[in-house]
Amino acid sequence: MDTRRLLTIAALIAAALTTRATDYVVEPGVFTIEQALQQARLDRLHNSQFTINNSQFTIHNSQFPIPNSQFTIPNSQSSIPNSQSSILNSQFTIRLRPGVYRLTQPVILRPEDSGTRIIGGPGVVISGGVQITGWKRQGRLWVADVPLWNGRPLEFRQLWVNGRKAVRARNVPVTTADGTDPFEQMPRILSVDKARETIYVPRSAILNSQFSILNSQFPELVLHEMWCIANLRVKDIRIEGDSAAITFHNPESHIHFMHPWPSPMVTPDGKHNSAFFLTNARELLDEPGEWFLDTEGRKLYYMPRHDEDMLTADVEAPALETLLRVEGTPDNPVTDVSLEGLTFSHATWMRPSLQGHAPLQAGMYMIEAYKIRPQISRPNGDHKLDNQGWVGRPAAAVVVNTAQNVSFTDCTFEHMASTALDYHRYTRGGTVSRCRFHDIGGTAILAGSFGPEGHEAHLPYDPADRRETCTALTITDNRIDDAANEDWGAIGIAAGFVRGICIAHNEISNVSYTGISLGWGWNQQTCAMADNTVRANYIHHYAHHMYDTAGIYTLGSQPHTFVEQNVVDSIYTPSYVHDPNHWFYLYTDEGSSYITVRNNWTPAEKFLRNANGPGCTWENNGPHVADSIRNAAGIRHP
Ligand SMILES: [Ca+2]
Numbered sequence: 001m002d003t004r005r006l007l008t009i010a011a012l013i014a015a016a017l018t019t020r021a022t023d024y025v026v027e028p029g030v031f032t033i034e035q036a037l038q039q040a041r042l043d044r045l046h047n048s049q050f051t052i053n054n055s056q057f058t059i060h061n062s063q064f065p066i067p068n069s070q071f072t073i074p075n076s077q078s079s080i081p082n083s084q085s086s087i088l089n090s091q092f093t094i095r096l097r098p099g100v101y102r103l104t105q106p107v108i109l110r111p112e113d114s115g116t117r118i119i120g121g122p123g124v125v126i127s128g129g130v131q132i133t134g135w136k137r138q139g140r141l142w143v144a145d146v147p148l149w150n151g152r153p154l155e156f157r158q159l160w161v162n163g164r165k166a167v168r169a170r171n172v173p174v175t176t177a178d179g180t181d182p183f184e185q186m187p188r189i190l191s192v193d194k195a196r197e198t199i200y201v202p203r204s205a206i207l208n209s210q211f212s213i214l215n216s217q218f219p220e221l222v223l224h225e226m227w228c229i230a231n232l233r234v235k236d237i238r239i240e241g242d243s244a245a246i247t248f249h250n251p252e253s254h255i256h257f258m259h260p261w262p263s264p265m266v267t268p269d270g271k272h273n274s275a276f277f278l279t280n281a282r283e284l285l286d287e288p289g290e291w292f293l294d295t296e297g298r299k300l301y302y303m304p305r306h307d308e309d310m311l312t313a314d315v316e317a318p319a320l321e322t323l324l325r326v327e328g329t330p331d332n333p334v335t336d337v338s339l340e341g342l343t344f345s346h347a348t349w350m351r352p353s354l355q356g357h358a359p360l361q362a363g364m365y366m367i368e369a370y371k372i373r374p375q376i377s378r379p380n381g382d383h384k385l386d387n388q389g390w391v392g393r394p395a396a397a398v399v400v401n402t403a404q405n406v407s408f409t410d411c412t413f414e415h416m417a418s419t420a421l422d423y424h425r426y427t428r429g430g431t432v433s434r435c436r437f438h439d440i441g442g443t444a445i446l447a448g449s450f451g452p453e454g455h456e457a458h459l460p461y462d463p464a465d466r467r468e469t470c471t472a473l474t475i476t477d478n479r480i481d482d483a484a485n486e487d488w489g490a491i492g493i494a495a496g497f498v499r500g501i502c503i504a505h506n507e508i509s510n511v512s513y514t515g516i517s518l519g520w521g522w523n524q525q526t527c528a529m530a531d532n533t534v535r536a537n538y539i540h541h542y543a544h545h546m547y548d549t550a551g552i553y554t555l556g557s558q559p560h561t562f563v564e565q566n567v568v569d570s571i572y573t574p575s576y577v578h579d580p581n582h583w584f585y586l587y588t589d590e591g592s593s594y595i596t597v598r599n600n601w602t603p604a605e606k607f608l609r610n611a612n613g614p615g616c617t618w619e620n621n622g623p624h625v626a627d628s629i630r631n632a633a634g635i636r637h638p
Pocket of ligand 1: 169170171172173284285286287290
């Protein structure tokens with residue numbers, strides 16, 4: 001390298017290093033997060049701030065793709081694309097003062113925001129919720145007008161009163177005197193007529209001395225089906241003697257009755273028939289803690305709990321599905337963003353109200369599905385296939401796409417309708433560390449594609465553009481409690497087609513189904529998945545409502561993947577599961593291949609290896625695993 005080029009590089013490095021860090025302080029009602037981001041973007045433009053990749057001798061401005069601002073030293077080793085750029089310093093810091101930041105659309109971080117830190121702290125809440133005020137007493141109930149939101153009537157499926165989740169009116173008690181699970185009182189279906197897309201239930205579930213929902217406008221039936229629940233919007237109810245024949249709206253009716261798995265249970269003795277409950281009818285609002293939204297009248301009805309004063313209560317309805325999006329492009333990703341000490345709260349998810357919800361597994365809802373007769377043979381030793389399905393992905397409160405090294409540290413995710421945090425496509429690196437997830441309707445942390453909507457769910461997914469695969473994400477020391485409380489088939493941490501991800505030292509409890517689910521695809525062909533690690537997690541009080549489950553569950557071929565040193569304990573034992581024995585501590589399901597399962601502590605050796613492919617190794621799992629391993633699992637305290 002000649003002297004002139006060296007001097008040029010030195011000058012540019014000096015210019016970059018002398019760029020001062022800039023702080024933007026944001027306060028609710030004074031300066032919005034978007035305004036701070038806009039100011040930071042403008043300052044970047046005006047400062048012509050350069051970042052220097054320290055290994056490639058390429059100097060460029062990765063933060064905004066303006067042609068003249070990017071230049072390369074001639075004859076340097078190589079010119080690297082923006083996607084590989086790194087930022088030496090996080091020079092733009094947005095500090096949020098305590099308060100509730102109510103959004104009308106998601107905060108969006110784009111490539112020009114690369115290198116930004118957003119720092120919160122106690123009392124900093126980014127909210128997708130709307131306060132419902134002006135409550136008036138009306139007999140045993142209280143009623144309030146529902147405000148417009150963004151100029152439109154607001155609908156919602158969740159409600160929180162003084163930070164506690166209220167119950168959408170239903171025919172299952174809110175609480176029980178003896179503290180047992182109220183859902184133990186769910187009625188059971190009588191029979192299913194798939195051809196007529198009809199479910200028969202006891203007449204008493206519809207019409208009894210306490211209530212009738214025959215004339216309710218928008219009731220929903222929540223149906224327990226092995227490892228999923230379906231949310232089916234009731235179209236018609238016909239009383240036939242001691243039964244009621246219920247039909248449902250499309251699209252979910254057709255999808256639900258066409259697909260074979262999961263399926264409602266009807267057994268000869270009737271004892272294991274699928275449980276269900278009905279919800280979203282004013283007639284079912286009969287217990288403190290229950291609410292009902294009259295959508296057309298735009299009135300919200302609530303029966304307060306004994307310790308709630310509706311004149312002072314903070315009543316929050318969720319209005320916004322996604323609060324934060326990180327969104328670059330494959331060739332110009334968002335890089336090096338750090339979110340610290342933020343609380344994300346009150347995200348909604350309205351699809352089940354508009355289209356129902358019939359999931360295949362792990363909360364991934366079917367867009368189309370049907371049975372195959374006769375079954376088709378598959379290569380590579382996979383068993384025959386009897387169904388086809390295409391799945392969509394629930395909305396998430398925080399979404400990371402086309403981004404590198406986006407990290408969440410010491411953040412809180414709470415009071416969510418669906419997924420809390422989703423690292424979806426074209427993500428590389430990043431950490432989720434020391435975050436708290438509480439009261440999450442769906443999956444707390446979702447990672448990687450579960451196949452795009454055009455991809456049949458049982459096929460291996462191996463995109464030619466490997467950047468698409470969620471890679472090298474680290475999820476450590478997070479506390480997940482009370483997740484999947486709306487969609488009982490959702491997961492604590494669910495990873496689909498992922499590569500090189502590490503899920504370690506998390507504590508997961510009170511989930512409706514599985515603690516950690518790793519992999520997707522139900523087949524043993526090697527595809528995008530490999531090199532994953534699930535280590536030293538502590539999973540307890542899982543499977544609150546659904547079986548065919550495990551603390552840790554895998555699917556598909558994942559060479560060089562390890563499930564090790566975890567502790568799984570204390571499964572729930574609901575009586576209404578489809579098969580009371582079909583639960584496990586550890587479970588490698590269809591196509592699981594090249595996975596090593598070792599040194600996991602469990603109270604008994606209740607494991608399942610179902611239709612696994614080659615290369616799975618099980619070593620030293622069970623109650624005899626050393627105390628040192630058992631004691632080291634879970635969150636590491638500094
Ligand atoms: Ca009720």
